[in-house]
Amino acid sequence: MANSLFEEKLYSGEFLVTTEVGPPKGADISEMVHHIDLLKDKVDAINITDHQSSVMRFPSLGGCLLVKERGGEPILQVTCRDRNRLALQADLLLAYSRGINNVLCLTGDSVDVGDHKEAKPVFDSDSVQLLKIIRTMESGTDIGGNELKGTPKFCIGASVHPEADFIEPQLIKFDKKVAAGAQFFQTQGIFDLRSLRRFMQYASQFDVKILAGIIVLASAGMARYMNNNVPGIIVPQATIDELASAEKDKRLQKGIEIAVGLIKTIKEENLCHGVHIMAVGNERIVPDILEAAQLAGVRH
Template sequence: MKLTTLFDKGEFVITGEVGPIKGAIHRDKSIEPSCAIEALQLQQHVHAVNVTDNQSAVMRLGSLAASVRLKTNGIEPVYQLTCRDRNRLALQSDLLTAYSLGIDNVLLLTGDHIQLGDHKEAKPVFDLDSVQLIEMAKGLKRGYDISGNRIENYLDMAFGAVVNPNFDPIDLQVMKMKKKIDAGAQFFQTQAVYDVKMFEAFMNKAQQFNCPIQVGVVILKSPQMGRFMNKNVSGIHVPKDWIDEIGSVDKQDRKKKAAEMAGRFIEETKAMVQGVHIMPLGWTDIVPDILEHAHVN
């Protein structure tokens, strides 16, 4: 099932996100990896589940293997593919392999820098950037590789991309968004957003493209998490009132408060977008409560 089909029908598209395990999938198929268990918790509440690709440059099980495992469990995956670890040969090969294994949706990304992760001695690749990656994928859909050679049984996938509404100046991010659309992006998921007014300012500029956008919501678990993101995560700003609110309750009540806060934000922004992408960071059990607060499920 392509997400683009749902967008075309006018559905409010809800996606979640899981990270593959740091290790291999058990060969006993009766034992599911934790990412599949998390995805199963999300299954009844979302249309599809993103599978991250060595997120934050931390080595984990490959996104493709995890995506295929979800697919076999009846869960629609959004396969994430980054430029950081692969050259153009590997990127094309992985896209063709993913489609051959039944993957219909892919999110095409540049990838976090190696210095953020647990293998700082690794050599980053970045043979292509995200715009070039999308353009290359579009070529594979038309039956040609990046060098112009014909391919057999070319892929037919829905191509997603990422945009950052927090970026300053926002006009530069809007320009890059247009480049991604021109290259072949069919929908967008935003980076984490917490400021409604900032997001509204971004959407006032982005709506000119008439391309589906899902607002990205990372669950804020603690005031310490908010302060850490403000200090260390480029392109994300957690307002003081969010940090104060999650810190106003005892630790045992923070899941309930986090669900309320995230749900309120989605409710305030849902009229501006075509969907929401929820990144629960392990708190998958509160996603139903978030959606209930947001009145979208």
């Protein structure tokens, strides 16, 4: 039996669509709830980000609880930046006990890129080790070898960076994540489908599902900012020029067009198993993207 609805979808052969919602900076969760309600039936699962870019926010676990409450399927993003191995395992137990059974295992951005630069970075674990921690817990013990009362079961994923400017070390890491038990991968933002094609030629030898990360850029300025400040993002100059060519009030529209174009090609050419749409603060436009990419419809 599948460990989650999303895991069931993962092996259904359907083209998968996931997205993500960034929690608020503050205790007012109304906008996040609105975004969850807007998206929960239109995608296969919603990621809740974990202090994305090391900016302190409402926690991913709290966001995932809300997704559950609202009737959606959550993917808990867990980074190793802020929790040691005790805290990681504890959060995973809490997640499982509340029906949050999908986990995306990430190392986490450096605290130096965020808004609490003086914080102590934890990194007791890395993403590969986190995948192993989960698989160990599923065998009935914590990583200290002590028996767990109640064994959690998860569907676990990780990230991969097909557009990295030096791909070989990234592929070694990808192999290790597969060996550690990752079932699905969300890629870093894809802008150039040639790199995705090359990566899929490599990745198709493994029994894992690949969701292409699609970042919706709202302007050329945003693209340049992300290039300089957001780890793991390389927006090519051609994409920046395309965004810049649009009139001022049509730039987000242009960003949506670019995203829709990528999604359509990926689906038509059956390049990978699905897409993960990252609207970075523009969650409200995700339904339009799905509509335009002919992926709209109730998915639960």
